[in-house]
Amino acid sequence: MRIAAEELSWSVAGTPVVREVSADIAPGETVGLLGPNGSGKSSLLRCLAGLRAPGAGTVRYDGEDVRDWSARRIARHVAFAGQDPGADSDLRVADVVGLGRTPFRDRWRGPDATDRAVVGAALERLGLTALAGRSWKALSGGERQRAHIARALAQQPYALLLDEPTNHLDVKHQLELMRLLTRTDQTVLVALHDLSLAARYCDRLLLLHHGRLIASGTPAAVLTAERLAEVFEVDAELTTDALGHPAVTYRGPLGAPAPMSHPSP
């Protein structure tokens, strides 16, 4: 599914958070959304997921204005997993993942065979099969995050919008998740803090700064030393790691005191 933002703006309590962002995400593309804290990544994702009505501009799914879509229709096409998986719930993991079947069910109906099969497949994909019967409360942060992604997959979406899906995950699960996202036919837009992870796995990157989209393109084109200095205020360069993947190497934050080993004259 193609997702497009046209001159999208969104503000909260009078403060503009997303400013005139235009972007076009092609079907099947895996796009990374980058930017420092408060740059508007989460807000932009929520607008694109149909969870916030933009103050100005338009979100289009396959060319159609999302304002004309019902919440249920959106949920049958686009799945969203937010950053905060916290909930004081007694639900079993399988039932939480089963929530992803909600848009396909009558409002009172229980799960049918198809629902159970899809939930089983989603649990397996995220390596949660052994935890299916575990209570939500008994899960670690990373397990909850994987369960939420499995829940999003159980929506059988055409597009996946994920807000920092790796921030609670260990290295193995980070790599597994990113590989899963690149290998699926679904359109994926994923907000990330780890620039190297984004550079390695994403087809294309979008860079946000103070709510504006300031760069869009391949990882090598977007992640330049000058931009990292300007946007993230770090002294860094784009290098190639031992396996030949693009990687970001940091020398340190900009504007910080110089290291002890290099005393100023």
Added chain:
Amino acid sequence: MSADPVARRGAVDLLLPAARERVVTEDSVAAPRSGRSAATRVLLFLLALGALAGSVATAVTIGTADVGWTGLARALGTRLGLGVEPLPPLVDSLIWDLRLPRVLMAALVGASLAVCGTVLQAVTRNALADPYLLGVSSGASTGAVAVVVLGVGASALGVTGGALAGALLSFGLLMLLLRRTGLDSSRIVLTGVVVGQLFTALTSLVLMASADADTTRAVTHWLLGSMAPARWNTVVVCAVVTPLGLLAAWLCSNALDGLAFGTDTAASLGIGVRRTRMLLLVVTAALTAVAVATVGAIGFVGLIVPHGVRFLAGPLHRVLLPYAALAGAVFLVWTDALARIAFAPREVPVGVITALLGVPLFLLVLRKRGEL
């Protein structure tokens, strides 16, 4: 976009939208199932329903005057036009006009309060939520006290009408304060508490300023909650409103499960979050108002029954809500029976008994769940 699509997955990838059209058979994937089969669940529910019917019938025979099973059978038989020997008018009146409506009222109110508690705990994401959280019961109290003490429209309305008017007034104020908000969990709780406090203060003001000792005593009895005022006319109102409210809440089961994970997650599942919360607030307020108007604010049922039933039936609302309704009904039928005979011939307000029994039960449940 990388890797060859054929090599990387099997015949059908269930997680892709294309798989939706395929018929998936149950044995094609090892899928987790909820514990019991459909037949077992229906049987369990029928058993619970039977337990409620048994409780109601038994509770009718319990009281200061012993009427027994045959008495109940004869009273019912006479009403149904069966050829049974009629009871003496006084006993017949005791069973038919006093005890039967009272026990049925206890069942209806118990079911209402338990379901309201369950729903509000999910909507506000607050384990301490109970039906009185919205301040509706405080409004009802103010209305009732105004009628009794000040004699405002006493003849036309009566205590029940005054309480209903007060409940609607407080709920109207609540909705007025919540208008144009997203109905977030914490805002509902805070606004409900504020409205409740206001009407509690108004009740105290009216009582202290105008009531004599006898009136205060009578009003206190009502404020603590008692089944004694239940008659057929109030039972009929409850019997119409309660099933409708319970059905409306049950139809929101899937949405209630989703709401536990917050507004964004629920909305991303296609749940109309604000509309669902609004509907559920109106439903719980109506159920609470009708219950409180007749029998006062009976405490603790709406708090402990949801927790106890969640412990037994699991947290999925589709299953939880019906069992909460049944458990609430059975619990209040028995506590009311106890309230009638524990200190006979003097009757204790049932709200006192529910709290006395409720506190240890609540502690037991919390301990079993490892939360205490």
